[in-house]
Amino acid sequence: MTQTPPPPELPPFEELRATARVVSVPMRVKFRGVLEREVLLVRGPAGWGEFCPFLEYDDDEAAPWLAAAVDAAWLGFPEPVRTSVPVNATVPAVGPDAVEGVLSRFGDVHAVKVKVAERGQTLADDVARLAEVRRLLPAAAVKVDANGGWDVAGALVALEELARFDLQYVEQPVPDIPGLRAVRSELRRRGHAILVAADESVRRQEDPLLVAREDAADLLVIKSAPLGGVRKALGIIGQAGLPVVVSSALDTSVGIRAGVALAAALPELPFACGLATVSLMDGDVTEESLVPQAGRLPVRDVVVSEDRLERFAATDSRTSWWLGRLGRVHAVLSERQAAQIA
Ligand SMILES: O=C(O)CCC(=O)C1=CC=C[C@@H](O)[C@@H]1C(=O)O
Numbered sequence: 001m002t003q004t005p006p007p008p009e010l011p012p013f014e015e016l017r018a019t020a021r022v023v024s025v026p027m028r029v030k031f032r033g034v035l036e037r038e039v040l041l042v043r044g045p046a047g048w049g050e051f052c053p054f055l056e057y058d059d060d061e062a063a064p065w066l067a068a069a070v071d072a073a074w075l076g077f078p079e080p081v082r083t084s085v086p087v088n089a090t091v092p093a094v095g096p097d098a099v100e101g102v103l104s105r106f107g108d109v110h111a112v113k114v115k116v117a118e119r120g121q122t123l124a125d126d127v128a129r130l131a132e133v134r135r136l137l138p139a140a141a142v143k144v145d146a147n148g149g150w151d152v153a154g155a156l157v158a159l160e161e162l163a164r165f166d167l168q169y170v171e172q173p174v175p176d177i178p179g180l181r182a183v184r185s186e187l188r189r190r191g192h193a194i195l196v197a198a199d200e201s202v203r204r205q206e207d208p209l210l211v212a213r214e215d216a217a218d219l220l221v222i223k224s225a226p227l228g229g230v231r232k233a234l235g236i237i238g239q240a241g242l243p244v245v246v247s248s249a250l251d252t253s254v255g256i257r258a259g260v261a262l263a264a265a266l267p268e269l270p271f272a273c274g275l276a277t278v279s280l281m282d283g284d285v286t287e288e289s290l291v292p293q294a295g296r297l298p299v300r301d302v303v304v305s306e307d308r309l310e311r312f313a314a315t316d317s318r319t320s321w322w323l324g325r326l327g328r329v330h331a332v333l334s335e336r337q338a339a340q341i342a
């Protein structure tokens with residue numbers, strides 16, 4: 001991997017404020033409870049960056065997301081080592097009748113990630129969704145994401161049942177690191193080939209490397225925004241020493257561009273990336289969205305269109321809310337950077 005430059009100095013708030021645009025893009029299908037995805041975009045010398053922490057995140061948790069947006073817009077991206085990246089389709093916790101419609105948005109699908117363990121649903125709902133996915137895609141690599149929705153015993157019961165769908169890996173079956181470790185070792189003991197991936201245990205953990213040090217997962221799901229940007233994520237991956245899958249944060253094509261840059265810079269990319277989520281949205285800020293062709297995303301820049309920024313502009317009151325958030329999170333990040341320098 002090439003030497004990475006230091007992160008850019010945080011521009012003053014007024015400079016970010018001057019180019020900030022807030023958009024609200026409708027989802028085609030509800031995903032993690034979101035029906036309208038709001039994001040704030042900033043423009044710097046290297047292009048646009050996307051600041052899109054989920055609404056419920058506090059300012060501390062949102063700080064690396066701002067660092068990521070600034071890194072993209074002020075420094076751009078590292079040199080790619082490939083010209084396209086393989087991606088998976090993502091199927092939210094929909095009923096079996098809706099699976100075909102969701103998959104049709106992704107074109108040719110060679111890999112698919114299916115949400116399971118949704119609050120308010122049962123294992124029978126997951127089985128029905130997976131059965132329909134397998135019926136439609138008999139040869140695809142299939143993985144599931146529980147978002148920590150099971151406990152250890154529940155995860156083992158569910159995975160015994162879901163194993164018949166030939167799963168490549170299970171993402172965050174349980175909320176915590178000791179639980180991941182327990183699920184992983186029990187799956188192995190029982191002779192299951194399903195790998196265990198850590199997502200929230202990387203991106204929502206104070207120390208993103210703890211899960212790797214604890215030997216609690218076979219692979220890491222890496223999202224550049226919550227880790228502070230592409231360069232920061234590359235550093236973490238280098239230290240973790242585990243295979244990774246690059247995923248997204250339900251971004252517009254601007255944020256997806258950063259994920260593609262991360263995937264494109266990695267020497268090894270053993271799994272399809274979760275970067276096809278623009279296909280779940282009913283709009284974008286660019287005319288030529290980063291959506292898959294034949295199961296891959298091209299490594300290329302995106303052009304943000306003024307027309308689209310206007311078409312999807314958030315209401316005045318939502319824009320003020322986001323600008324207030326930008327100001328507070330900027331203050332948190334400035335303080336953190338000052339403390340690091342001192
Ligand atoms: O990884 C993918 O296939 C798509 C991205 C994705 O699943 C997610 C994006 C944003 C928020 C998360 O709840 C979710 C995830 O848990 O991985």
Ligand SMILES: [Mg+2]
Pocket residue numbers: 145147171172199200221
């Ligand atoms: Mg996940």
